[in-house]
Structure formats: C-alpha cells, structure tokens
Amino acid sequence: MASEDTAPSHSHHRDSIKSSVGNTAANRRRQQAISIGKERREALIRAKRLCRDSIFDDGDNEKGLDEGEMVIDEEQSVLNARTAQTVQELKSSLSYQGKDATQKTIEALCALRKLLSKSEVPPIEAAIQGGAVPLLVQCLSFGSADEQLLEAAWCVTNIAAGGPEETKSLLSALPLLIAHLGERSSGHVAEQCAWALGNVSGEDMELRSILFAQGALLPLTRLMLSNRESTARTAAWALSNLIKGPDPKAANELIRIEAITDTIVKHLKTADEELVTEVAWVVVYLSALSDKAISILVRSDVVPVLVNRLVGSESLQLLIPVLRSLGNLVAADAYITHSVLIVGNDITDQVLYGLIKCLKSEHRVLKKEALWVLSNIAAGTLEHKTLIFSSEAVPLLIDLLSAAPFEIRKEAAYTLGNICVGPTKGSDNKSDIIVTHLVPLVKGGCLPGFVNLVRSADLESARVGLIFLELVMRGYPNGEGPKLVEMEDGIDAMERFQFHENQEMRNVANALVDKYFGADYGV
Amino acid sequence: MDSMDSSVASPDLGLELGFPFWVASRRRFKPDDPFFASGNLERELLAKHVALDLTEDERFQLQRMEIADANLFCPIAGCGARLEYLEEFEDHYNTRHMASCSVCFRVYPTSRLLSIHISEVHDSFFQAKVARGFPMYECLVEGCGAKLKSYKSRQRHLIDKHRFPSSFEFYKKAHPSKHQRQKLQRKAYKGGDAKDQESFMDLDAKKESKQTRPKHYRPKQEVKSGTERESEMEVETKLHHPQTTETKVVTNSEAKNEKAKAETEMEVEERIEDIVSGISKLSTVDASSPSSVSFGHRHSRGFAFVPRSVRNQNQISKREQTRKP
Numbered sequence: 001m002a003s004e005d006t007a008p009s010h011s012h013h014r015d016s017i018k019s020s021v022g023n024t025a026a027n028r029r030r031q032q033a034i035s036i037g038k039e040r041r042e043a044l045i046r047a048k049r050l051c052r053d054s055i056f057d058d059g060d061n062e063k064g065l066d067e068g069e070m071v072i073d074e075e076q077s078v079l080n081a082r083t084a085q086t087v088q089e090l091k092s093s094l095s096y097q098g099k100d101a102t103q104k105t106i107e108a109l110c111a112l113r114k115l116l117s118k119s120e121v122p123p124i125e126a127a128i129q130g131g132a133v134p135l136l137v138q139c140l141s142f143g144s145a146d147e148q149l150l151e152a153a154w155c156v157t158n159i160a161a162g163g164p165e166e167t168k169s170l171l172s173a174l175p176l177l178i179a180h181l182g183e184r185s186s187g188h189v190a191e192q193c194a195w196a197l198g199n200v201s202g203e204d205m206e207l208r209s210i211l212f213a214q215g216a217l218l219p220l221t222r223l224m225l226s227n228r229e230s231t232a233r234t235a236a237w238a239l240s241n242l243i244k245g246p247d248p249k250a251a252n253e254l255i256r257i258e259a260i261t262d263t264i265v266k267h268l269k270t271a272d273e274e275l276v277t278e279v280a281w282v283v284v285y286l287s288a289l290s291d292k293a294i295s296i297l298v299r300s301d302v303v304p305v306l307v308n309r310l311v312g313s314e315s316l317q318l319l320i321p322v323l324r325s326l327g328n329l330v331a332a333d334a335y336i337t338h339s340v341l342i343v344g345n346d347i348t349d350q351v352l353y354g355l356i357k358c359l360k361s362e363h364r365v366l367k368k369e370a371l372w373v374l375s376n377i378a379a380g381t382l383e384h385k386t387l388i389f390s391s392e393a394v395p396l397l398i399d400l401l402s403a404a405p406f407e408i409r410k411e412a413a414y415t416l417g418n419i420c421v422g423p424t425k426g427s428d429n430k431s432d433i434i435v436t437h438l439v440p441l442v443k444g445g446c447l448p449g450f451v452n453l454v455r456s457a458d459l460e461s462a463r464v465g466l467i468f469l470e471l472v473m474r475g476y477p478n479g480e481g482p483k484l485v486e487m488e489d490g491i492d493a494m495e496r497f498q499f500h501e502n503q504e505m506r507n508v509a510n511a512l513v514d515k516y517f518g519a520d521y522g523v
Numbered sequence: 524m525d526s527m528d529s530s531v532a533s534p535d536l537g538l539e540l541g542f543p544f545w546v547a548s549r550r551r552f553k554p555d556d557p558f559f560a561s562g563n564l565e566r567e568l569l570a571k572h573v574a575l576d577l578t579e580d581e582r583f584q585l586q587r588m589e590i591a592d593a594n595l596f597c598p599i600a601g602c603g604a605r606l607e608y609l610e611e612f613e614d615h616y617n618t619r620h621m622a623s624c625s626v627c628f629r630v631y632p633t634s635r636l637l638s639i640h641i642s643e644v645h646d647s648f649f650q651a652k653v654a655r656g657f658p659m660y661e662c663l664v665e666g667c668g669a670k671l672k673s674y675k676s677r678q679r680h681l682i683d684k685h686r687f688p689s690s691f692e693f694y695k696k697a698h699p700s701k702h703q704r705q706k707l708q709r710k711a712y713k714g715g716d717a718k719d720q721e722s723f724m725d726l727d728a729k730k731e732s733k734q735t736r737p738k739h740y741r742p743k744q745e746v747k748s749g750t751e752r753e754s755e756m757e758v759e760t761k762l763h764h765p766q767t768t769e770t771k772v773v774t775n776s777e778a779k780n781e782k783a784k785a786e787t788e789m790e791v792e793e794r795i796e797d798i799v800s801g802i803s804k805l806s807t808v809d810a811s812s813p814s815s816v817s818f819g820h821r822h823s824r825g826f827a828f829v830p831r832s833v834r835n836q837n838q839i840s841k842r843e844q845t846r847k848p
Contacts, residue, residue: 041585045567246555281566288554317569320562331551365562372550372558379547406609418547430544457598457612467545496616499632501600503686510691511542 047202087130160199198238236278280321287328310354337380371411378418401449433475
C-alpha cells in the first residue's frame with residue numbers, strides 16, 4: 001500500500017499528516033487510520049464484512065476496471081451525487097422495455113456496485129436515499145439473469161455492512177436473499193447472498209430473529225457443505241452471526257439438524273485454516289447458548305479435534321475460537337473434566353500443553369481465555385489440581401498474577417486458588433485446603449499478587465484477593481499465615497475496606513482483620 | 524459468576540450472613556459477556572485486517588478504547604471519581620485517600636474523616652464540649668449530618684442507620700511493627716499501677732499484646748451496671764477471652780468503682796507507664812490548628828502520641844475552667 005504514494009522524495013512516515021503531492025487514497029486512508037474516530041471504530045468492530053472484491057477467485061477481470069486498483073478517490077459529496085445519479089440510471093433501465101433491458105440493468109447495477117465497493121467510505125446512505133433498495137429488490141426477482149442477481153446481491157451485501165438504520169432498510173430484500181441460497185441457484189449467487197445475510201444477521205438480535213423466522217438457518221447450513229471453500233467459509237461465517245444470540249433458539253435448532261456434528265468435525269479437520277476458524281466460531285456459539293449442543297458436542301469427536309487444533313496451530317485467528325469453544329464446553333459440563341479429560345489420558349496432557357502454549361503467547365486474549373479454561377479444569381478433581389500444580393504452568397501463573405494486565409491477573413488468581421482448594425468439604429462445611437499445594441505456591445511468591453488484587457478498584461478482583469488471603473491465614477500450617485500476610489502489607493490492604501462503599505467487602509475485610517489481627521496477634 | 528456465592532455461616536468470624544469461603548467451581552460466561560469482548564474485537568480486526576492495513580498503534584488504540592469504555596469509579600465511599608483504567612486506581616488512592624495524621628500517623632481515606640479524627644482524638648477542646656454534654660460525635664457518613672453525644676452512640680447510629688458492621692471501630696488500633704510489639708511486651712512486664720492509667724481513651728494507639736492487656740479489662744461475662752456496659756467501648760470482639768489472673772480480678776472490682784466515678788463514655792484502656800511518661804514530655808496539640816496534615820504518605824506504624832490533655836476525663840472537666848472555649 002505504501003507504494004501508492006506518488007511523491008518520490010518523501011519518506012513514508014505514517015504519522016505525517018501533511019502528505020506530499022496530491023491526496024492519494026493510501027495517504028488518506030493512513031490519516032484516517034491514525035486518529036480513529038468513533039464512527040470508524042464502530043465500523044471496525046461491527047460483525048460485518050464489506051465485500052470489496054469479486055467472489056470469483058479465478059482472476060476474472062471486470063470489463064474496463066483493473067481489480068487490483070482499490071479506490072475511487074473522491075470527495076464524499078461528489079461520491080454521493082454520483083451514487084444518486086447511478087440509482088436513477090438503474091431506475092430508468094428497469095423501466096426500459098427494449099431488448100437490451102437486462103444488459104442496461106446489469107451495467108447500472110455494476111456501476112452502483114463499484115461505488116459501493118471501491119470507495120473508501122461507501123456511499124450507503126446516499127444509495128438508500130436515492131431509492132436503491134426497492135430497485136434492488138426488483139433486481140433480485142426470480143428468473144433474473146445470474147449476473148444481475150450477483151450484482152444486486154453484492155450491492156445489498158455492502159449496504160448491509162452499514163449501520164443499524166441502513167441495514168434495517170433492507171427488510172424487503174431478505175426473503176429473496178434466503179430463497180437464492182437454494183441448491184438450484186448458481187454457486188456464486190448463493191455465496192453472495194450468504195454474505196449479504198451474514199451482514200444482516202451481524203446487526204442485532206431483532207434481525208437475527210427475523211431471518212430465523214424466515215427460514216435462513218437450513219439453507220445456510222446446507223451451503224456450509226459446499227465443495228467450494230469460499231462458499232463454505234462464507235456460509236459458516238454467516239451461520240455464526242445468525243446463531244450468536246443472545247436468544248438461543250437458532251443455536252438449539254442448528255444442533256438438531258442431522259449430521260451437523262459430523263459436518264463440523266469434517267471441517268475442523270481441513271487444511272484451510274480460515275474455514276476451520278469460521279466453523280470454530282459456530283461451535284463457540286453452539287457451546288455458549290445451547291445446552292443440548294453441549295451435551296452432544298462433549299460426547300463427540302469435536303473435542304479431540306479442537307484439542308488437536310489448539311496444540312497444532314499458531315494462527316491467532318484460529319486459536320481464539322478453538323480455545324473459546326473448549327472453554328465453553330469445559331465451563332458448562334462436568335462431563336468433560338470427568339470423562340473426557342481424565343488425568344492420565346493423552347488428550348488431557350495435550351490440552352494442558354496447548355493451554356500452556358497460550359499462556360506463553362504474547363496475545364492478551366489467548367492468555368486471558370486460556371487462564372479461564374485452566375481455572376475451570378483446576379476446579380475439577382484432585383488429580384486435575386495436582387496435574388496442573390506439577391506442570392510448568394505454576395511459575396507462569398505466579399508470574400502472570402504479579403505482572404500481567406489486571407484482567408489476566410484475575411484469571412491467574414482463580415486458577416491458583418482453585419489449585420489450593422479441594423473438591424470436598426470438611427465437617428465445618430468449608431472446602432478442604434490442599435496444604436501441599438498452598439505452601440509451595442506461597443513460598444513461590446504468589447502472596448504479593450493477591451494482596452495487590454485486594455487493592456484493586458474492581459470489586460470482583462478485590463474479593464478474590466481477600467478470599468485467598470483467608471485461605472492462607474486459615475490453612476497455612478503452624479499458624480504462620482497471618483504473619484505472612486502482614487509481611488506483604490496485607491493488613492494495610494484489608495484496612496482500606498473500612499470505607500469501601502460495598503458493605504459486603506467492608507464486612508469481609510473487617511471480619512478478617514478482627515479475627516487474625518486482633519488483640520492477641522503478635523504475642 | 525457463581526464461584527464464590529456459597530456463603531457459609533461463620534459465627535467465628537462474626538458474620539451472620541456467612542463468609543464467602545473459597546469454593547473451587549467452574550465459571551461460565553454468556554457469549555455477550557464483557558469477558559469475551561476483547562476476543563470478539565480481535566476477531567473482527569483480524570478479519571478486516573487486510574482491507575484496512577491497521578498498524579500496531581491503531582490496534583492498541585482500539586483495544587484501549589474498548590477497555591476505557593467500561594464504567595469504572597473509585598469504590599471508596601463518597602468519592603465516586605471516574606477512573607479511566609484500573610491501573611489508575613492506585614495513583615488515585617495515593618493522592619486522594621491517604622490523608623494521614625501527622626500526630627499519630629493514622630491514615631484515613633478522606634480529609635473529612637481525618638479532620639473528624641483530629642477533633643475527636645487530639646483536641647482537648649472537643650473533649651471539653653463532650654464533657655458539657657454537647658453532641659460532638661459526627662456521623663461518619665458524608666451527608667448525614669447527625670451528631671451524637673458519645674462515641675458509643677455514634678457507633679450505634681452507624682450500625683443502625685447506615686448498616687455498618689458491629690465490629691467496625693473508628694478508633695481501631697493501628698498495628699505496630701514487630702519491633703514495637705516486642706518493646707511493648709518488655710515494658711509490660713515491668714508493671715505499673717493500674718489506677719493511674721484509669722479512664723483513658725485509647726486513641727488509635729499501638730496495639731497491645733495480651734500481656735499488656737489492661738488490668739481493668741472486663742471479661743464479657745461479668746455483670747456490669749447498665750451504663751457501664753454501655754459506655755465501654757469494646758475494641759475486641761467476642762473472639763478473645765482475656766487472661767485473667769487473680770490480681771486482675773481483684774483490681775477489676777476496684778477499678779469498676781473508679782470507673783463509675785470517671786463518667787467516661789469512652790473506652791477504658793490501660794496506658795503503659797513507660798509510654799505515658801514518654802508522652803508527657805511531648806507537648807499537647809491544639810487541634811484547632813493541627814501541626815500538619817499530610818496527604819499521600821504511606822501509613823507508618825509509628826509511635827502513638829497521646830496528648831496528656833486528652834488522656835484523663837476528670838482532668839479535662841477541671842481544666843476547662845481555665846480554658847476559653
């Protein structure tokens with residue numbers, strides 16, 4: 001992209017606002033990217049994907065336009081005017097009765113499509129206001145030429161990549177898009193419609209609900225079986241958007257489709273990492289929303305395949321949904337820790353290896369979510385706790401507890417605490433403390449990290465810290481706990497809570513200070 | 524998050540509602556839980572990466588924006604300051620909530636509480652008004668405005684009206700360093716005349732070890748007159764049973780009478796003779812202009828200064844004749 005700068009004598013400083021000769025699109029894009037405005041940021045984090053290039057991956061070039069050239073470089077107002085004009089042309093070609101009608105329509109559609117895909121900021125608003133939507137719906141009617149359907153669906157795709165109002169303006173197009181997913185449709189048309197539907201479902205629950213009611217689930221699932229990888233990928237992505245909830249009904253319906261689990265397993269094993277990624281996201285939402293799906297998935301081959309991917313892949317994009325799927329499954333159902341990830345089984349060692357790999361990664365997301373999974377495994381049987389305790393995870397955990405960003409420290413804290421607390425309870429109805437784990441962890445220097453958590457402004461972290469300190473003070477042998485806590489300024493940290501706004505925190509902290517640092521302390 | 528919700532009734536910790544002991548249990552999150560937000564963001568960025576050509580800076584910016592959106596406020600009662608990032612809290616706390624008394628080194632999270640402390644503990648004028656029956660003890664909750672006549676009744680007000688825990692003590696003892704404690708223990712063995720140290724308000728003083736427990740300490744079971752029990756500040760909770768030797772028991776009953784004379788509404792704690800003599804060499808502090816109020820200092824567990832003027836209730840009522848209000 002840097003090569004698009006036309007000034008030879010200037011070096012490419014990204015933070016240089018004053019560009020050289022002319023405002024080439026690349027420069028402008030850089031400038032835009034540097035100060036990320038709210039609008040742009042929202043566009044970035046939306047679960048939508050703008051379709052800039054043809055889905056034909058065989059290098060078919062459009063007439064008169066080199067696909068490599070990215071951007072139409074114009075002022076927004078000029079762009080809007082052109083868009084309005086193009087919509088008018090489309091309108092007139094649709095009402096044209098002559099023999100070239102279809103060709104004219106396709107040309108107009110093509111022009112509109114280019115405006116919507118090659119511009120830096122697609123003139124979506126202008127297109128809608130110009131009255132494009134009903135025209136596009138007309139273009140999508142049954143029996144239209146494939147090329148027409150393709151171009152129209154492409155336009156709809158990019159309009160649906162806009163904001164809420166813009167997306168909702170497409171309601172009348174939805175049933176047609178779903179219809180063109182059918183097996184009689186041309187492969188490209190179906191894929192483009194799937195993309196459009198993916199963008200629509202990425203908007204909000206209301207639209208997802210509508211699409212579900214209109215029957216989008218089944219055809220999308222079928223498309224996911226396509227032999228064309230790009231089609232399968234797009235369909236999987238669209239499906240993940242459709243079922244992501246928070247209403248679980250779509251997820252619950254998906255798992256009931258026959259052979260869906262086999263399909264998922266098959267795709268998770270393919271070489272195409274992008275396909276694996278999108279299908280893994282489907283598993284993420286199935287495992288997050290549908291108890292029925294969880295029950296089926298934990299007993300299927302999905303788990304071992306996910307573990308394989310966790311261990312074998314280095315792609316961040318792939319690891320995130322794989323890790324999270326496993327996380328959701330472990331969190332939801334004890335079956336996994338008790339019957340699948342049995343200590344001693346190979347798969348268990350693999351999982352631990354994979355999680356530790358994530359802990360060592362530089363990516364915050366991987367560290368945080370891997371810790372979450374680990375903490376849940378550590379909430380399993382005594383064997384699990386011992387397995388983790390004796391692995392190379394422990395020094396990593398203590399380090400992360402001390403030095404990592406706060407949200408990661410919290411997860412490390414849960415893991416370490418869970419390692420020290422048994423699954424059984426004593427006669428006093430308190431969980432058994434595993435002293436053989438607690439002592440080495442404290443000696444290994446985990447206390448400062450916990451005391452630090454107590455000082456946090458985040459209520460949950462402070463609570464976790466306090467509750468762990470209680471463990472130490474109660475369970476550390478020879479009554480040495482309080483002294484150890486004091487040496488780390490624990491009393492100070494706890495006394496902060498005297499004027500905390502949360503009553504429970506005040507009570508808990510005060511109770512601890514009263515009990516362990518009362519009048520007879522230090523005697 | 525359901526990990527810690529199982530509260531176990533724990534009378535030994537003095538919590539009727541139960542203490543949330545650690546329970547190792549799985550935690551599950553819904554897909555739209557903020558926990559997953561950064562992972563979701565990452566997904567979208569990675570998917571659009573090629574088209575957008577984002578740099579590391581821009582990604583970092585986006586992530587920061589994501590985190591900063593969370594509503595985060597300082598949790599110290601009455602503060603409510605907006606915090607942009609969690610890491611900011613420690614700095615904020617150190618600059619805004621570390622009001623420390625330069626006299627006795629006790630630290631308070633707000634300047635208001637510090638000034639209440641100074642009035643109640645280091646100001647003989649305050650004691651004078653109390654002795655004359657003025658309601659001087661302010662409610663600690665900002666905005667309440669209530670004033671009570673005694674420490675104990677203020678205590679009760681906090682518990683009844685503002686749901687403070689019954690173990691809460693504004694005059695909570697500071698915790699001395701190990702060295703200080705050992706010093707105290709040695710001195711305690713030297714003994715001292717209990718009667719001299721009578722009717723004494725403990726002012727965030729050093730923690731006393733068991734051996735130095737005042738000879739006037741009453742075990743909970745003893746029968747006291749209604750007012751006496753009322754007026755006694757129990758720093759210790761029900762947890763501890765004091766050591767009572769024969770001598771102590773004897774002096775207890777004697778002391779009771781003395782105490783009754785003292786008409787004190789504050790706690791009676793023994794002051795170690797050595798410390799007392801040391802203190803008397805120091806000058807009293809006029810709390811209307813505290814020597815200095817320092818902010819931002821770490822709480823140091825130093826020697827507690829107890830002005831003589833504040834020590835003895837009886838003396839105050841005599842003295843007030845000579846002192847202009």
